[in-house]
Amino acid sequence: SQIKQVEFVKSSSKPRDCPKDDRPEFAIVGRSNVGKSSLINALVRKKEFALTSKKPGKTQLINHFLINKSWYLVDLPGYGFAVASEAARTDWTSFTKGYFLNRETLVAVLLLVDASIPPQKIDLDCANWLGRNNIPMTFVFTKCDKMKASKGKRPDENIRAFQELLRKYYKEPPPWIMTSSMTGLGRDELLLHMSQLRYH
Numbered sequence: 001s002q003i004k005q006v007e008f009v010k011s012s013s014k015p016r017d018c019p020k021d022d023r024p025e026f027a028i029v030g031r032s033n034v035g036k037s038s039l040i041n042a043l044v045r046k047k048e049f050a051l052t053s054k055k056p057g058k059t060q061l062i063n064h065f066l067i068n069k070s071w072y073l074v075d076l077p078g079y080g081f082a083v084a085s086e087a088a089r090t091d092w093t094s095f096t097k098g099y100f101l102n103r104e105t106l107v108a109v110l111l112l113v114d115a116s117i118p119p120q121k122i123d124l125d126c127a128n129w130l131g132r133n134n135i136p137m138t139f140v141f142t143k144c145d146k147m148k149a150s151k152g153k154r155p156d157e158n159i160r161a162f163q164e165l166l167r168k169y170y171k172e173p174p175p176w177i178m179t180s181s182m183t184g185l186g187r188d189e190l191l192l193h194m195s196q197l198r199y200h
């Protein structure tokens, strides 16, 4: 399940501009700044492959990365970009919802959730929307390396609280993996998980 080769294919501004291809793909989704681009860089072991930034809203297009010439990782714009206008946020939703509902080669969504902060309503809303539309998802908790802040909770406590909230909606909660793009935690587990989903 290792990554031997990676190739940036294209950036698309509309779902219908995405590569016309039957190879399977995984979409990386989450709040702005949750660490989507960093996770891609950690998975492919390249520092600045998918551009990262401290400024939220860096990724504004659907970016397709072809892995080992056999499957795609897709970097999507972050949601809940607080600085964006209401109009820009509405655009984001119709834009990515169109992608989720129409992309036939989508194997699963990797829904990234920041483990260094308490559960956020917007992440639960996103999970519920995907669930209602029968789009398979895996929760990928990011920034698990972050130590407890003076007042904050530890990543494992935040994850437990998040899952407690999910239990209201799911009899069987989706799979989940703890990761850190800084330390590489969860990298191999996530790659193995995706290979199992591909060959399922």
Ligand code: GTP
Pocket (backbone or CB within 6 Å): 030, 031, 032, 033, 034, 035, 036, 037, 038, 039, 051, 052, 053, 054, 055, 056, 057, 058, 059, 077, 078, 079, 142, 143, 144, 145, 146, 179, 180, 181, 182, 183
């Ligand atoms: P948008 O493209 O704006 O939606 O953001 P993004 O989700 O792609 O986030 P990005 O990967 O650009 O990371 C945002 C910030 O979080 C950067 O400052 C990263 O260095 C930091 N970050 C990402 N992953 C981790 C992690 O695992 N641990 C820690 N400590 N910081 C991280």
Ligand code: MG
Pocket (backbone or CB within 6 Å): 036, 037, 038, 051, 052, 058, 059
């Ligand atoms: Mg990004």
